[in-house]
Amino acid sequence: SQTIHQWPATLVQPVGSPLSLECTVEGTSNPNLYWYRQAAGRGLQLLFYSVGIGQISSEVPQNLSASRPQDRQFILSSKKLLLSDSGFYLCAWGTSGVDTQYFGPGTRLTVL
Amino acid sequence: EDQVTQSPEALRLQEGESSSLNCSYTVSGLRGLFWYRQDPGKGPEFLFTLYSAGEEKEKERLKATLTKKESFLHITAPKPEDSATYLCAVQASSGGSNYKLTFGKGTLLTVNP
Numbered sequence: 001s002q003t004i005h006q007w008p009a010t011l012v013q014p015v016g017s018p019l020s021l022e023c024t025v026e027g028t029s030n031p032n033l034y035w036y037r038q039a040a041g042r043g044l045q046l047l048f049y050s051v052g053i054g055q056i057s058s059e060v061p062q063n064l065s066a067s068r069p070q071d072r073q074f075i076l077s078s079k080k081l082l083l084s085d086s087g088f089y090l091c092a093w094g095t096s097g098v099d100t101q102y103f104g105p106g107t108r109l110t111v112l
Numbered sequence: 113e114d115q116v117t118q119s120p121e122a123l124r125l126q127e128g129e130s131s132s133l134n135c136s137y138t139v140s141g142l143r144g145l146f147w148y149r150q151d152p153g154k155g156p157e158f159l160f161t162l163y164s165a166g167e168e169k170e171k172e173r174l175k176a177t178l179t180k181k182e183s184f185l186h187i188t189a190p191k192p193e194d195s196a197t198y199l200c201a202v203q204a205s206s207g208g209s210n211y212k213l214t215f216g217k218g219t220l221l222t223v224n225p
Contacts, residue, residue: 032211043116043197043215044156051211059212090155092212098204099144101213103155 002027004104006091009036012110019064021107023091028073031093033074034101035066038088050074051096086111116203118216123159125190133185133219135200143205145183145215146213147176150197159185159198190223197221 003026013019013049025031035047046059048066056066063082068073074091088108117136125131137145143161148156160169162178173194175186185198189201197220201213 002113023186042216043217044201044213045215046212049211089174092155100146100161101211102158103148106153106155108153 002093002102004091004093005035006070006089006104006107007108009105009109010108010110012112013081014112015083016080019076019081019085019109021089021109022048023074023076023104024072026095027091028072028095030071030096032096032101033068034092034094035074035076036090036092036103038090040084043083044090048076082112085109114202114214116200116214118198118219120219121217122125122220123222125187125221127191127223127225128189130186130188130190132174132187133198133221135183135185136181137200137202137218138181139202139204139214141205143203145178146201146203147183147185148199150199151220152197156199164187178217187221190221192202192223192225195221195223 006026032051034049036044038044050056050068064078088106089107092105094101114137119134144161146161147159150156160176165180167178173188177184197218200220201215
């Protein structure tokens with residue numbers, strides 16, 4: 001069966017510091033991968049998605065970036081965090097041709 | 113722009129008291145409508161996918177239905193363990209981002225024993 005991991009589970013960072021969140025998927029090959037952010041009082045917002053290694057599409061322009069160095073690894077990064085980057089970050093995977101997306105456990109990011 | 117509105121924002125039920133959650137949507141061609149359950153501090157858990165008006169799906173005490181403008185999640189004889197936030201999302205068939213899910217803000221369901 002497929003499993004999705006995210007780490008860290010929680011993170012507290014000062015404004016202006018860098019960020020690196022990691023997501024890995026097990027039990028499937030060539031998945032579509034997604035990064036979402038869930039802010040208080042708002043619905044989940046798609047940030048990035050990837051259909052293959054090195055292929056990244058951005059949905060929302062901001063100071064975040066994403067990379068996919070391996071087939072089942074997805075990384076969310078920032079060079080300098082803003083207060084507005086605080087939120088619950090969720091990674092999800094799906095299979096081409098099947099629409100359902102399955103979510104990981106999430107990373108709670110607090111920027112102070 | 114695709115939009116999803118869920119109502120009510122919060123719902124409190126007594127154990128065994130059946131009710132429905134609503135998800136209204138506007139989308140440029142529906143590819144699929146999705147229901148998820150989210151417990152506090154955790155990622156959403158997939159429940160159902162509906163593709164066309166008239167379709168229904170069931171899982172234990174939950175039943176999801178779909179019309180051309182909205183979807184309902186019916187909860188029959190709920191138990192306290194059904195307490196969670198229920199999220200609705202749509203996926204459009206038009207445009208370049210076929211994979212994008214547009215989510216509503218969710219309905220927070222509390223079932224009291």
